[in-house]
Amino acid sequence: xxxxxxxxxxxxxxxxxxxxxxxxxxxxxxxxxxxxxxxxxxxxxxxxxxxxxxxxxxxxxxxxxxxxxxxxxxxxxxxxxxxxxxxxxxxxxxxxxxxxxxxxxxxxxxxxxxxxxxxxxxxxxxxxxxxxxxxxxxxxxxxxxxxxxxxxxxxxxxxxxxxxxxxxxxxxxxxxxxxxxxxxxxxxxxxxxxxxxxxxxxxxxxxxxxxxxxxxxxxxxxxxxxxxxxxxxxxxxxxx
Amino acid sequence: xxxxxxxxxxxxxxxxxxxxxxxxxxxxxxxxxxxxxxxxxxxxxxxxxxxxxxxxxxxxxxxxxxxxxxxxxxxxxxxxxxxxxxxxxxxxxxxxxxxxxxxxxxxxxxxxxxxxxxxxxxxxxxxxxxxxxxxxxxxxxxxxxxxxxxxxxxxxxxxxxxxxxxxxxxxxxxxxxxxxxxxxxxxxxxxxxxxxxxxxxxxxxxxxxxxxxxxxxxxxxxxxxxxxxxxxxxxxxxxxxxxxxxxxxxxxxxxxxxxxxxxxxxxxxxxxxxxxxxxxxxxxxxxxxxxxxxxxxxxxx
Numbered sequence: 001x002x003x004x005x006x007x008x009x010x011x012x013x014x015x016x017x018x019x020x021x022x023x024x025x026x027x028x029x030x031x032x033x034x035x036x037x038x039x040x041x042x043x044x045x046x047x048x049x050x051x052x053x054x055x056x057x058x059x060x061x062x063x064x065x066x067x068x069x070x071x072x073x074x075x076x077x078x079x080x081x082x083x084x085x086x087x088x089x090x091x092x093x094x095x096x097x098x099x100x101x102x103x104x105x106x107x108x109x110x111x112x113x114x115x116x117x118x119x120x121x122x123x124x125x126x127x128x129x130x131x132x133x134x135x136x137x138x139x140x141x142x143x144x145x146x147x148x149x150x151x152x153x154x155x156x157x158x159x160x161x162x163x164x165x166x167x168x169x170x171x172x173x174x175x176x177x178x179x180x181x182x183x184x185x186x187x188x189x190x191x192x193x194x195x196x197x198x199x200x201x202x203x204x205x206x207x208x209x210x211x212x213x214x215x216x217x218x219x220x221x222x223x224x225x226x227x228x229x230x231x232x233x234x235x236x237x238x239x240x
Numbered sequence: 241x242x243x244x245x246x247x248x249x250x251x252x253x254x255x256x257x258x259x260x261x262x263x264x265x266x267x268x269x270x271x272x273x274x275x276x277x278x279x280x281x282x283x284x285x286x287x288x289x290x291x292x293x294x295x296x297x298x299x300x301x302x303x304x305x306x307x308x309x310x311x312x313x314x315x316x317x318x319x320x321x322x323x324x325x326x327x328x329x330x331x332x333x334x335x336x337x338x339x340x341x342x343x344x345x346x347x348x349x350x351x352x353x354x355x356x357x358x359x360x361x362x363x364x365x366x367x368x369x370x371x372x373x374x375x376x377x378x379x380x381x382x383x384x385x386x387x388x389x390x391x392x393x394x395x396x397x398x399x400x401x402x403x404x405x406x407x408x409x410x411x412x413x414x415x416x417x418x419x420x421x422x423x424x425x426x427x428x429x430x431x432x433x434x435x436x437x438x439x440x441x442x443x444x445x446x447x448x449x450x451x452x453x454x455x456x457x458x459x460x461x462x463x464x465x466x467x468x469x470x471x472x473x474x475x476x477x478x479x480x481x482x483x484x485x486x487x488x489x490x491x492x493x494x495x496x497x498x499x500x501x502x503x504x505x506x507x508x509x510x511x512x513x514x515x516x517x518x519x520x521x522x523x524x525x526x527x528x529x530x531x532x533x534x535x536x537x538x539x540x541x
Contacts, residue, residue: 122456174444
């Protein structure tokens with residue numbers, strides 16, 4: 001018998017690297033506002049004899065509001081670094097639309113992920129494109145700080161739903177085989193619990209919901225059954 | 241803010257300087273806690289359930305050790321030969337390279353089954369534990385796994401075996417040792433034919449199957465096992481068998497790739513419906529399994 005351990009761990013790490021993290025700055029920051037966030041979580045897998053759990057993938061993110069509609073951000077994937085892989089991501093989130101009462105909005109994010117390992121210097125680049133709709137509720141009273149520093153936005157909690165996508169630019173994979181997966185789609189459903197300076201983020205992510213998760217090295221847990229994987233992410237963001 | 245930046249910089253430094261974790265160790269799921277091989281009396285999990293009438297006479301079971309060099313160390317490697325040792329100089333022998341689990345007790349039913357190909361004792365069957373497995377000394381690595389395989393071949397050569405009477409059978413992880421022995425001229429003997437049961441293609445395939453995208457295996461492992469490429473150097477007949485429902489090493493991305501990359505025209509395959517990773521002989525049917533191996537071993541083309 002070939003033990004699952006080895007392949008399971010390889011698969012987990014592979015998926016961690018590709019599963020990225022939660023959506024970044026679904027609602028753009030205000031102009032000149034900064035934020036630093038950490039997040040933890042990943043796809044749910046069944047680890048034989050242990051538990052069904054989300055893989056603890058972690059990253060650190062910095063974002064800055066260039067304008068009230070545009071936030072640029074970058075992320076460093078700390079778990080990948082443990083394995084000698086320098087993985088960073090970056091992007092720009094653009095607030096495409098917002099309702100007059102600021103309860104609803106939509107944004108799009110164009111970004112990238114790059115990774116290089118310190119062993120063989122294998123470099124990869126994956127473009128990323130996300131789009132989200134958000135709904136804000138439980139508005140707090142507008143404070144002087146909101147007026148001065150947040151573009152007049154009162155704080156409120158936020159629900160969001162959207163799609164994400166990673167793009168594989170290589171046409172071939174190992175051993176010259178055809179790379180059949182060009183787009184890895186994701187469906188994101190998240191919630192931001194906001195305080196004055198802090199945000200607690202929770203996100204459920206359906207990863208590759210149209211790709212079979214059978215006959216591979218991992219036992220994925222997926223809301224879509226034998227397709228894809230379901231990720232669970234938690235994040236903490238500090239704005240300043 | 242400066243504090244946060246300092247913490248991040250320190251974290252970067254620690255992670256890149258101190259933490260370069262590799263997953264290679266997980267390749268070898270060895271058990272070296274035993275003090276003796278118990279064979280038919282082994283109470284642990286077995287790689288295959290055989291009917292009780294697969295009996296090997298005590299006189300046909302030869303446990304022994306040989307030594308290999310692993311860097312500066314000399315390691316004792318445990319092995320079991322089933323059959324008539326004196327017949328090695330005249331008859332065909334099967335070298336069985338087992339998977340990555342536990343030790344030889346776990347794979348003993350498979351060695352017994354092979355010793356019944358033709359009839360009980362028709363072919364001698366040699367199995368050995370990789371370093372760090374069972375009673376074999378050392379810590380398992382890819383390199384000393386090959387060294388142990390070469391040591392086993394050297395023992396067979398000393399007993400009079402020649403290339404044209406050697407069959408190497410690799411199951412799962414053992415497919416790496418098998419492909420290596422057939423493709424590299426540095427081994428003591430080169431097999432006349434090889435059998436691969438549920439082989440894996442490479443770490444790259446494993447990583448890419450899991451991640452969907454073209455992710456380099458160097459992001460996780462250092463091992464260089466690459467059966468999909470190594471098989472191209474194996475200019476000997478191949479018998480490949482793989483469970484179509486193998487939910488571990490995919491029939492298509494692993495086994496079929498290895499089979500397709502084998503360049504010789506003489507190759508046969510058993511694509512086994514319903515079989516998973518561990519039960520191919522059962523799903524083929526034990527009698528048919530033995531008969532197909534016998535035909536492969538005895539056929540000239």
